[in-house]
Amino acid sequence: MIDLTNKDLMPNLCLIDGKWCEADQGDRVNVTNPATGEILASVPMMGKAETERAVLAAHSAGKAWRQLTGKSRAEILRRWFELLLANQDDLAKILSAEQGKPIKEAKGEIAYAASFVEWFAEEAKRVYGDVIPEVMPGTRLTVRKEPIGVCAAITPWNFPAAMITRKAGPALAAGCTIIIKPATQTPLTAIALAVLSEQAGVPAGVLQIVNGRSADIGDTLCAHPLVRKLSFTGSTEVGRLLMRQCSDNIKKVSLELGGNAPFIVFDDANLDKAVEGALIAKYRNNGQTCVCANRILVQDGIYDRFAAKLADAVDRMVVADGSNPRADLGPLIDTKAYASVSGMIDEALALGAKQVTKREIHTDPSQRFMNPVVLSGATKEMRVYRDEIFGPVAPLFRFYSIEEAIELANDTEFGLASYLYTSSINTYIQVSEALEYGMVGVNTGLISNEVAPFGGIKSSGIGREGSKYGIEDYLEIKYVCLGGLE
Numbered sequence: 001m002i003d004l005t006n007k008d009l010m011p012n013l014c015l016i017d018g019k020w021c022e023a024d025q026g027d028r029v030n031v032t033n034p035a036t037g038e039i040l041a042s043v044p045m046m047g048k049a050e051t052e053r054a055v056l057a058a059h060s061a062g063k064a065w066r067q068l069t070g071k072s073r074a075e076i077l078r079r080w081f082e083l084l085l086a087n088q089d090d091l092a093k094i095l096s097a098e099q100g101k102p103i104k105e106a107k108g109e110i111a112y113a114a115s116f117v118e119w120f121a122e123e124a125k126r127v128y129g130d131v132i133p134e135v136m137p138g139t140r141l142t143v144r145k146e147p148i149g150v151c152a153a154i155t156p157w158n159f160p161a162a163m164i165t166r167k168a169g170p171a172l173a174a175g176c177t178i179i180i181k182p183a184t185q186t187p188l189t190a191i192a193l194a195v196l197s198e199q200a201g202v203p204a205g206v207l208q209i210v211n212g213r214s215a216d217i218g219d220t221l222c223a224h225p226l227v228r229k230l231s232f233t234g235s236t237e238v239g240r241l242l243m244r245q246c247s248d249n250i251k252k253v254s255l256e257l258g259g260n261a262p263f264i265v266f267d268d269a270n271l272d273k274a275v276e277g278a279l280i281a282k283y284r285n286n287g288q289t290c291v292c293a294n295r296i297l298v299q300d301g302i303y304d305r306f307a308a309k310l311a312d313a314v315d316r317m318v319v320a321d322g323s324n325p326r327a328d329l330g331p332l333i334d335t336k337a338y339a340s341v342s343g344m345i346d347e348a349l350a351l352g353a354k355q356v357t358k359r360e361i362h363t364d365p366s367q368r369f370m371n372p373v374v375l376s377g378a379t380k381e382m383r384v385y386r387d388e389i390f391g392p393v394a395p396l397f398r399f400y401s402i403e404e405a406i407e408l409a410n411d412t413e414f415g416l417a418s419y420l421y422t423s424s425i426n427t428y429i430q431v432s433e434a435l436e437y438g439m440v441g442v443n444t445g446l447i448s449n450e451v452a453p454f455g456g457i458k459s460s461g462i463g464r465e466g467s468k469y470g471i472e473d474y475l476e477i478k479y480v481c482l483g484g485l486e
């Protein structure tokens with residue numbers, strides 16, 4: 001059980017057309033705590049029919065919502081932001097219980113989630129158009145930005161709150177309506193956010209939650225001609241499939257997909273700061289973020305000192321149930337994730353990598369909690385070089401020159417986040433400009449915030465979330481040519 005002050009946050013139902021409802025056939029699915037396996041609640045398991053209804057409701061609700069001024073929508077979003085913060089402790093408890101992340105990190109995620117709502121509430125008032133100097137006498141050329149219409153959001157389990165508000169915030173600010181399909185592992189946070197959106201005054205049908213089978217809901221959202229945009233955060237494999245499905249009716253898509261972030265430490269880096277940055281970039285959310293450092297590339301001259309210092313810090317991280325206030329790392333999301341990460345560690349060790357951390361890796365027989373690991377001597381032949389690890393493993397790769405670091409860093413199909421540590425302005429300029437990534441952190445391991453454009457290139461996705469660019473994905477450009485003037 002989750003001990004909440006505001007019990008209304010857990011109706012354990014979905015929200016369609018302003019009504020909290022069960023699935024048509026009464027199907028339900030359990031939500032469990034990944035730390036204990038305890039059943040926290042059950043929620044409706046919906047499919048095509050319910051999704052179809054949500055699309056029609058969103059279409060109908062959109063007619064009035066788009067007519068409101070940006071200022072009126074901003075006021076509603078502002079109230080939602082305030083309610084998110086007022087309920088931060090309860091929301092964090094729900095999030096931590098169903099996702100596993102430590103309570104202090106969960107509280108941080110709620111603040112991060114709320115920051116997108118606040119930011120886009122402000123942006124709602126700034127959807128500017130253009131006046132274009134005309135090329136023919138007697139004409140006036142103007143550009144208006146208009147809401148794209150019904151949007152769908154398919155969101156992941158690793159950030160059950162922030163990945164919803166990063167999509168719903170700009171959608172609602174722009175005058176769009178949104179149907180959210182949360183990850184089946186973490187629907188309780190999504191439902192709680194929707195409860196607060198309703199209290200904030202978001203009208204019926206403008207924000208809806210449909211939980212259930214990914215295939216049924218995803219297929220319906222992608223195929224439906226009234227859904228004009230899909231925003232997805234998740235794996236590149238699923239992103240490709242959704243993009244194909246959206247091509248039939250030429251939907252706009254935003255995709256925030258997998259990463260394989262290089263974290264480059266040059267000889268002249270500040271060692272303490274580089275270790276501090278690596279702890280955040282690698283072990284945030286137990287290594288389960290798309291921007292987590294995946295390959296730690298370390299220059300020969302600093303390699304041994306960096307490895308020892310990082311391993312020492314990692315050995316001191318507290319691995320515990322997320323509800324424990326001392327926890328730095330919680331459980332992995334499920335035993336499948338545990339098996340996948342273990343498989344990568346085993347393969348790297350078999351191919352010659354060495355464990356630098358002292359703690360035994362596997363001490364939990366239930367295979368939920370994994371002790372964090374630093375591996376030295378990692379090579380290109382290992383899966384930790386190619387694949388997104390999504391777990392608490394830091395493989396260290398040795399390099400000798402700036403050119404080699406750039407080549408290794410770019411040697412991947414992915415292009416989301418990258419990091420580099422140096423005290424040289426020349427290295428910073430040369431490397432940050434050469435990195436084929438949407439985001440570069442220089443002398444920092446934490447780059448995400450609401451005011452900066454989050455997104456990737458290559459197989460890491462399309463579009464940007466957050467920042468002044470984030471709302472553009474929810475807008476269409478309409479050009480009006482007024483002719484026949486005196």
Ligand code: SIN
Binds near residue numbers: 162288
């Ligand atoms: C993600 O892992 O998809 C999001 C991470 C972030 O927003 O920092």
